[in-house]
Amino acid sequence: MTERIPSGRIGEEIAALFLRLKGYQVIHRNLRTRTTELDLVATRGDCLAFIEVKLRGRGSISQSIECLDATKRRRVARGALLFLQHFPSLSSRTIRFDVIAITCTGEGLTVDHIENAFAAEGIMGW
């Protein structure tokens, strides 16, 4: 377990709040091991969502979405696999990988929730 930089924490807080407003139940936060990483795990109805939160300031070069490269996607997917091994009861649900992109502009925050943003790929044995 490592210490996170504060801005990431803030982003996670915002995303969790946002999800709660959308009717999700956030069941886990910031689950990480050496090779995997899950920012948020939330459920709503039949759905189990693994959510990656991306926070970007105004002056940043790239869009939040573009920051999620193949390596990062693999880390999340591996994390999801590990999570399901610990909580097998949840594995019968519809599983999704989401991205919540938070962009800071002068006027405020823009939160973008991309459902089913990517598929699990490139993990060993897949």
Added chain:
Amino acid sequence: MLAKVKSCALFGIEAYLVEVEVDVGRGLPSFSTVGLPDAAVRESRERVVSAIRNSGFELPPRKIVVNLAPADTRKEGAGFDLAVAVALLKATGQVPTPEDSSTSGASSGAVDDCIFVGELSLDGKLRPVRGVLSMALLAKESNLQGMIVPSENGEEASVALGEKVLVADTLSDVVRFLRGELKLTSPGAASTGAVLGSSKRARLYLDFSEVRGQQHVKRALEVAAAGNHNIIMIGPPGSGKTMLARRVPSILPPLTIDEAVETTKIYSSAGKLRRGVALLSSRPFRSPHHTVSVAGVIGGGKCPRPGEVSLAHNGILFLDELPEFRHDVLEALRQPLEEGGLTVSRAGGTVTFPARFMLIAASNPCPCGYFTDELKECTCTPIQIRNYIARLSGPLLDRIDIHVFAPRVSFREISHCEPGESSSVIRERVLNARTVQLKRYANLSGVRTNSDLGEGHVRRFCIVDESGLSILRAAMERLGLSGRAFHRILKVARTIADLDDAALPRAEHVAEAIQYRSLDRTQF
């Protein structure tokens, strides 16, 4: 949920059935394709996913597995896109499956036995694919209910399947059809005969009347066309060899329907069928450049594709400047010349391509081109000339029945105003000779023309009278002709006799045939 849809893949020029199975299950969302897909097939998931979303359908976050059965054959091409998309929509319940067809009524029962072929674009439009004719023939053979193809491929498919072919422009059209909301049209029962007939009138050939002089070369080409003999023309630059060769298709008999289907299959699977052409109506004329590689001539690729010899199937393969071709290319021509087909083995498998063509070759007599010319002096050394011709000789030349010299055209001939004999007149004679041959060889399988005759057949069909034999004897002794040349001469004499409507080759026919063996003469 599991869904199955039938589709087709191409191997060589033949199609085989592929069952596209899609399983949509629980688990981490993913999309994988199994069944030995090549790059284009694996990439199909991106096209399929985008096309489904952009056509207004949904793709739930599920574990999706696409299996292309039989799983042990390497799949190539983008033709599965439509089948995968339809199977995926079936598996997710957006298209009625056979179980609920009883409730939805419509034509779902028939659709279950239907082949789906087509490439998808990202916006859901259907793009044409290669080899649809072969696939339609397969569908006909295996008695399938029908076939849904992109509009551009419609006519091609209907040549084999007629009204069972349905065309669609977009994925959503197909889905609406499967739901019974829309009726897809058939491209119309364009019967093969009608297709052949309609395009026959429109075609424009070069005509033999445009060539001045070279009467004896024209005659030799006529003989070659009548008996489907291979021919080589030797002459200085500018004597009209290429011009003459390009006009040979105009005197060949029209393609029969079977031949047209065979040749179109090859073109279709090579992706060389022009848009809007359902069936080739004229004999192909291929003239590869002399830098062509072996793979280009005989066919190649990981999953072998037809080469020039196969593209010239039932037509003409014209090799201009024959000695300039690479040695291995000329050697590779041996098997197709002998057997009318060839077998190509590559990593992806072994494919047999048909390649029954008439070879027309043109060559200069020496590197500078003016050896034997009356006006210009040849600047080549004797060794150069010998080496040049030596490249031609050997097994390849053995398979060429007619050798003819095309000398320089004189001023008198070229300035002559009267046009020569037109192609249609020559064609008439060729057609008559071919009819005679077809009748004579009706009960011999594999023999259609005199050039197809084997050694035993020659003895049976090419009986020469006493005066003819004495000319042959003299020729063999004086010109030093080989035993093989003897058989070639008899076959060509048979063709000349057929052109003359003679029951058996007579002395004058044999004499003409002998002069078509100029390269066999020892002095050259």
